[in-house]
Amino acid sequence: MRATQDILEIWRKFNDFPMETITKGWYSQISLGDKQRSVELMKQHREQYGTSGNCFDLSIWLIDEFRKNKLNCYAIFTPHSHVAVVVINEEGNKYLCDLGDQWIEPILIDRQHEAYTEQFLDGFFPGTQIRLKVLLDHLVVTYKRPNGKHSKQRFDLTPISDNELLAAGEKTQRKLSTPLVEKRLFLENQVAHWEFDNYKSFTSYQTGREKEVQLDSIEEWANRISRMSGINEEVVLKSLQVYLEKEGKHVN
Incomplete structure (x- = not known):
């Protein structure tokens, strides 16, 4: 079920x-025009500030890298405005690539391939087993956490055109809800998953979730997020201020 080397090297x-x-919160204050950044601008921001982006940014960037390496690929959507990428290797096999949900590796989604299985698998999603079910026009991913909890995600396998992808990205970039950061942690014996969401942070391991100590100020949160994600601390602080002003909330 693992991707071939040509795909993994880019991934x-x-x-x-x-x-x-x-980045969405920060960039909303410095751009008067389009909110969906070009790959060139994303690269510039990453070099200057350590930013990356949301699922649309990452998918657009990944597609650009695949195509530069002569690999056919396209975007696919879920019903809830999440986007991932399907890439096709030289043998014509298709793989799901989901940087937006921080998968560890791409995974085979060809039902006819001899390696395809619908058993639960380790090593594709941090701290979680996954199971695929590929149907005619959609894909269902089942996630099984260490505590036994199951959840599902559905992808429409219809290819999304570049114009549709950019339009959807622009629409999403203009919506500010709550700040979110997810980061894979490549440890010695596993890949863990760190997350900041709604002013709580935790790390998910193979053994379960460990919550971090709650912080009292936006400055402390900016420092923690910067340390864990690599994003410039001043950029993080400015972005958190934008989100709080949008929501009319305080950290405490």
Whole structure:
């Protein structure tokens, strides 16, 4: 079920990239025009500030990298405005690539392939087993956490055109809800998953979730997020201020 080396070499360029909406909040204040950034601008921001982006940013960037390496690929959507990428290797096999949800590796989604299975698998999603069910026009992913809890996600396998992808990205970038940061942690014996959501943070391991000590100020949160994600602390702080003002809330 693992991807071939040509795909993995490109995928691994993004191993240190968090999925984050910090950039969305920050960039909303410095751009008067389009909110969906170009790949060139995303690269510039990453070099200057350590940012990466949300699922649309990461998918657009990943598609660009695949195509530069002569691999056919396209975006697919879920019903809830999440986007991932399908890439096709030289043998014509299709793989799901989901940087937005911080998967560890791409995974085979060809039912006819001899390696395809619908058993629960380790090593594809941090701290969680996954199971695929590929149907004619959609894919269902089942996640099984260490506590036994199950959840499902459905992807429409219809290819999304580049224009549709950019339009959907622009729409999403203009919506500010709550700041979110997710980051894979490549440890010695496993890949864990760190997350900041609604002013709580925790790390998910193979053995379960460990909550972090609650913080009291936006400055403390900016410091923690910056340390865990690699994003410039000043950028994080400015973004958190934008979100709080939008929501009319305080951290405490």
